Amino acid sequence: MARQVSGYALTLVLTCMHFETLAVHAGHRPDPATGAVTPPIHLSTTFERGKDGSFPTGYIYGRDANPNRRAVEQCLAALEGGTGAAAFASGMAATSAVFQALAPGDHVLVPDDSYYITRKLLQEVFARWGLEHTAVDMTDLRAVESVLRASTRLIWVETPSNPLIRVTDIAGIVAVARRAGARVTCDNTWATPMLTRPLELGADLVMHSTTKYLGGHSDVLNGALIGREDDDLFQRIRGIQITGGAVAAPFDCWLLVRGIRSLPYRMRAHCQHAAAVAEFLASHRAVARVHYPGLRSHPGHSVAKRQMTDFGGMLSFEVHGGRTEALRVAHGSSCMATSARQNSFRPEELRSSAARRIDGSADQDLQRVILERVYSGNNSALVPCAC
Numbered sequence: 001m002a003r004q005v006s007g008y009a010l011t012l013v014l015t016c017m018h019f020e021t022l023a024v025h026a027g028h029r030p031d032p033a034t035g036a037v038t039p040p041i042h043l044s045t046t047f048e049r050g051k052d053g054s055f056p057t058g059y060i061y062g063r064d065a066n067p068n069r070r071a072v073e074q075c076l077a078a079l080e081g082g083t084g085a086a087a088f089a090s091g092m093a094a095t096s097a098v099f100q101a102l103a104p105g106d107h108v109l110v111p112d113d114s115y116y117i118t119r120k121l122l123q124e125v126f127a128r129w130g131l132e133h134t135a136v137d138m139t140d141l142r143a144v145e146s147v148l149r150a151s152t153r154l155i156w157v158e159t160p161s162n163p164l165i166r167v168t169d170i171a172g173i174v175a176v177a178r179r180a181g182a183r184v185t186c187d188n189t190w191a192t193p194m195l196t197r198p199l200e201l202g203a204d205l206v207m208h209s210t211t212k213y214l215g216g217h218s219d220v221l222n223g224a225l226i227g228r229e230d231d232d233l234f235q236r237i238r239g240i241q242i243t244g245g246a247v248a249a250p251f252d253c254w255l256l257v258r259g260i261r262s263l264p265y266r267m268r269a270h271c272q273h274a275a276a277v278a279e280f281l282a283s284h285r286a287v288a289r290v291h292y293p294g295l296r297s298h299p300g301h302s303v304a305k306r307q308m309t310d311f312g313g314m315l316s317f318e319v320h321g322g323r324t325e326a327l328r329v330a331h332g333s334s335c336m337a338t339s340a341r342q343n344s345f346r347p348e349e350l351r352s353s354a355a356r357r358i359d360g361s362a363d364q365d366l367q368r369v370i371l372e373r374v375y376s377g378n379n380s381a382l383v384p385c386a387c
């Protein structure tokens with residue numbers, strides 16, 4: 001019935017769905033040509049004109065739009081509660097588009113604890129273009145206010161942060177930004193729209209590396225931006241997506257829509273297992289500190305409890321004995337398999353040495369933790385729960 005109603009009514013139907021139902025139905029429609037309930041993969045880069053020279057299907061060229069990309073964009077906009085979404089070839093392509101939408105001389109605030117490549121992008125690429133930035137502790141609203149400038153146009157939020165799992169008060173940052181006339185973009189990769197709703201808290205844009213939790217199977221390289229409003233900022237981003245051409249591939253979009261269907265159930269398991277591992281590590285004599293917002297000892301626990309529906313599947317911990325011991329822990333189990341990288345951390349900048357993925361069991365034994373990625377750093381191990 002929803003497929004036969006107007007666009008407004010269809011949006012209303014989707015927003016009334018529970019998240020689990022929405023994850024299954026958003027962006028999905030039976031193929032009009034065959035009735036197939038699983039959409040086909042549209043690999044064509046060009047589309048046929050009508051006899052009058054128009055493009056009656058609305059598709060012109062693969063860089064401009066593609067049925068699979070449109071489906072995943074509709075899905076992501078529905079999940080985040082936004083008016084539109086733009087799918088990119090990676091999370092960093094999406095991040096770049098936000099910075100490209102600004103102007104030389106503009107100023108950006110970024111977290112001092114954030115995905116290293118975001119800072120690297122600003123330092124090594126956009127600084128040469130004239131975009132200025134300041135790194136600040138986003139959990140300290142007074143500190144954020146103190147580094148605002150007249151030229152500040154954007155505050156970039158990452159919560160929970162990578163790698164120290166700091167939790168930022170999104171609504172608080174939005175209030176600071178509004179007083180300064182700045183926009184807020186929130187990297188919601190680790191929380192996902194299942195746990196945190198940045199747009200409902202006032203953020204202007206949400207960024208995802210959909211490669212991670214949303215894709216869920218380590219076989220998709222993809223990113224996305226979702227806009228709260230279809231305003232001038234989002235239209236500039238859409239133009240950058242189309243003109244710059246860093247668009248998501250049709251097959252990746254198809255895989256992403258498929259992966260999102262299981263997101264709610266995976267996230268519940270991730271949260272449950274991360275909480276169990278955090279409790280185990282917190283009582284372990286070899287562990288110096290555990291960074292997990294579900295622990296009452298975490299400085300961001302109250303903020304996380306207020307703005308998240310659960311505490312997430314990511315945690316980090318520091319072990320006694322420094323970097324050498326951290327690497328020994330990272331490599332010390334036959335259940336752990338290292339891979340090339342997610343981040344390239346500089347030891348002098350970050351206190352993290354290893355990233356892990358929790359397997360599907362609820363066993364609290366540390367040897368059940370599956371190591372996915374190893375980071376170089378000083379003395380802590382970062383533990384992501386992914387499927």
